[in-house]
Amino acid sequence: MATQRVSSTEAANKVIDQLREEHGELFFHQSGGCCDGSAPMCFAVGDFMIGSRDVKLGEIHGCEFYMSPDQFEYMKNTHITIDVVEGRGSSFSLEIPLGLRFIAVSRLFSDEEYKNLEPIEVD
Amino acid sequence: MSYTKPEFKEKYENFIGGEWIEPVDGRYFEAFSPIDNQLMCKVAQSNKKDVQLAVDAAWKGFETWGKTSVAQRSAILNKIADKMEENLEMLAVAESWDNGKAVRETLAADLPLAIDHFRYFASVIRSESGTVSDLDANTVSQEIHEPLGVVGQIIPWNFPLLMAAWKLAPAMAAGNCVVLKPAEQTPVSIMLMMEVIKDIVPAGVINIINGFGPEAGKPLALHPDIKKIGFTGETTTGKLIMQYASENIIPVTLELGGKSPNIFMESIMDKDDAFFDKAIEGLVLFAFNQGEVCTCPSRALIQESIYKPFMKRVLERVEAIKMGDPLDPTTMMGAQASPDQYEKILNYIEIGKAEGAELLIGGEKYDNEFYPDGCFIKPTIFKGNNKMRIFQEEIFGPVLSVTTFKDEDEALAIANDTIYGLGAGIWTRDVHQMQKFTRGIQAGRVWANCYHLYPSHASFGGYKKSGIGRETHMMMLNNYRHTKNVLTSYDQNALGFF
Secondary structure, eight states: OOBOSEEEOHHHHHHHHHHHHHHOSEEEEEOOBSTTOSSEEEEETTSSOOOTTOEEEEEETTEEEEEOHHHHHHHTTEEEEEEEEEOOOOSSOTTGGGTEEEEEEEEEOOHHHHHTBOOOBOO | OOOOOOOOOSEEOEEETTEEEOOTTOOEEEEEOTTTOOEEEEEEOOOHHHHHHHHHHHHHHHHHHTTSOHHHHHHHHHHHHHHHHHTHHHHHHHHHHHHOOOHHHIIIIIHHHHHHHHHHHHHHHHHOOOEEEEEETTEEEEEEEEEOSEEEEEOOSSSHHHHHHHHHHHHHHTTOEEEEEOOTTSOSHHHHHHHHHTTTSOTTSEEEOOOOIIIIIHHHHHOTTOSOEEEESBHHHHHHHHHHHHHHTOOEEEEOOOOOEEEEOGGGGSSOSHHHHHHHHHHHGGGGGGGOOTTOOOEEEEEGGGHHHHHHHHHHHHHTOOOSOTTSTTOOOOOOSOHHHHHHHHHHHHHHHHTTOEEEEOOSBOOOSSOTTSOOBOOEEEEOOTTSHHHHSOOOSSEEEEEEESSHHHHHHHHHOSSEESEEEEEOSOHHHHHHHHHHSOSSEEEESOOSOOOTTSOBOOEETTEEOOBSSGGGGGGGEEEEEEEEEOOOSOOSOO
């Protein structure tokens, strides 16, 4: 099986389930920039216009995960695990009213994993 | 000495139409201080209904405020500044509790700058004019400024009161009424500010609603009756704000951060004098406000020939950064603003190590004997290369990524190799070199032989993905008003077409 670029923890999956019940189908978009940037944002499908050149990294717990192509350029060697921590993030990400915040925990791919990466879907 | 914790009320309602108003659904959320991770107070958890109340109150306020004379608007802005100045210490201490930052900075920077911002816009509107052109002997064109009406503003948590001032002062000066949503990490200090100034501000001119982005920020940004939306924060929400604004076809200003280069040329070490000392501090300013600054000089580019001796002096200075009780005015660094930021920063430190960057100092949390549960991180410096993630992504913490360069061209190439363009610094004794960099760097603010100065009347805003618009300068007024052209003919004769 090919190496996945993004995965999620059990704790994150539980929060995704909870949010899905309230908001319907969800997806993630990795943010950049200041304040709450460099973190994943969770939105209801259709609520955020995914960029035509945004890169889909994969799926976590049934949610597609995207980031802008210029950010992907620097993160393509990294595996991302979406976890959840207690915290008072701002932004419009849906988990925030729960007093929780999704975070992206990164690690570099091993050489073996890197050779075997899932191909990226580019429009 | 240490300032004592301010007395917060048990809960803060919204400030709407000049009064404290219960959130419609009666819900509040808990606000914690990142200094001790303890409850400070509760604040309104607003939703669409509260946004509606605030927008309605703002339009009611606009009936008067939009017609208030420039002289009166100016006087009110000055009074706000005076009142804040009278309460400077109280507000500075509250700001420190709310955000976590050291009171040393709130006393000397956040509050004085916020106060001055109101005075600046109070003054510029007294001395500016529209324009009049004689287009021909009988045709006169007037360009007249008119306020937009009610504007929405969503502000960040890194400088809560200063960012409020940056947004409120120009909007009010231009004759608008404001509905402002503070960040949910720092919802409290602005409520103390409103307690201080509420009797000065006419009802409906400033409306503050607290709450969460998806519940309160979104309906504000989407509201069909706001005429402009201003936002400071990160890129995904920035895009979302633009998307929402496209629904109502309203203008947007955005400030979305950066990965600012701070460039040190070899001439800084020609002498070991006051200027060299200033340059050392100029690099160490990455730790200012715990690195939670959109223009944090988080990439230091140092000329190869001086790297070793310069870095030796820099590390001595970083070593001397005093951490501890943020309420002690000698403490130089406070807590990161929230536990999720804290986790994110620590993860970036791990990424830096894993990417093979060399850790020069710090690189871990700081165990604070005064506040063992607070979110404290040691000032951290990595040496690596500009392709590493810690050089490209905004960490928003006290983490500096250092690299070296051989010559001017290489320095400029590295400086501009980023998707952002908010701030930059250039340090040199060579004026010709300075010109090459100040004009060659693609950023909205280039500090030349200085860094982290934020005076009013020096514009601030981004190139590239760092945003749209220029704040802290009178040019911001035009983002808060229409230009109306009145074209008058004094000719008695018909055009002759029909």
